[in-house]
Amino acid sequence: MARLQPFGEEIWLADGPQAAVAGFAYPTRMAVIRLGGRRLFVWSPVALDAALRVEVEALGDVRWLAAPNSLHHLFLAEWKAAYPAAALWAAPGLRGKRPDLAFDGDLGETAPPDWADEIDQAPVHGNLITTEVVFFHRRSRTVLFTDLIQHFPGGWFRGWRALVAGLDLMTAAEPQVPRKFRTGFVRRRAARDSLARILDWPAEKVVMAHGAPVQADGAAFLRSAFRWLGAQPAGRAADGA
Known part of the structure; x- marks a missing residue:
């Protein structure tokens, strides 16, 4: 069975093996x-094996490897070794955590020219755990989320672990922002400003x-997921809604 599964026009998803973090799988x-x-x-990037590499290379040339936060970095080295010409991009805080990796750029407020015409990006500020x-x-x-919705x-x-996960909202009836991340948003105005940009995107789908x-209905899903924060699209905020 193919590892890469189409998720829309020119986008594919692949699930990798489980990773153990603080005793949780x-x-x-x-x-x-x-x-x-x-x-x-x-x-x-997830763990790279020979089968996944064949599927990826059938799609085209790996040019950019993006680590979307400082928690998702476990498999960067093996991808960089397999594709040394690919540029490695770091989320805020990751350079200091992985001094062994030579990053080519830092992910910021504005998408770099290499992909700005096709992919937008927005850092979510104000959280103590990760940006x-x-x-x-x-x-x-x-829209691609890493850890802020689970x-x-x-x-x-x-x-x-089931008790802790339940208290953290990780196993709630619907996808939620885990309680640890909610508590980590100590600068809520900065977080709301960041999310206003995201909620303005005409989203149909959301990947976590x-x-x-x-x-479907990705924009409505995101508004619901961040309602607890008082986040709203930038246009509505500008109108005073």
Whole structure:
């Protein structure tokens, strides 16, 4: 069975092996976006094996490897070794955490010219845990979130881990911003300003690294997920709504 699954026009998803973080097992997911000229943008790379490499290379040339926050970096070195010509881009805070990696650029407020015409991006500021950079693929109208929204199925965790996950909203009835990240938003105005940009995107789909993708009504889904923060689209904020 193919690892890369189409998710829309010029975007594919692949699930990787679980990763253990603080005693919890997390699924891993990556996205591959094909830009003009068969250039590939790889978001949150998962473990690279021979089969996945064949599928990726069938799509085009790996040009950019993007680590969307300082928590998703486990497999960057093996991808850089496999594709030394690819540019490695770091989320805020990751350079200091991975001094062993030679990053080519830092993900900021504005998408670099290499992919700005096809992919937008917005760092979500104000959180003590990490500054996550959220992406929007215009052609497929897909928003890519890493950790700020999560949803684990019932039974994924057991014992005391299930209790902790429930308290953290990781296993709520619907995808949620985990409680630890909610608490981590100590600068809420900065967070709302960041999210206003994201809520302005004409999203149809939403990808989460830890949760089933949202296939429709993505904009409404995001407004609901961040309602607790008082986040609203920039246009509405400017109108005083």
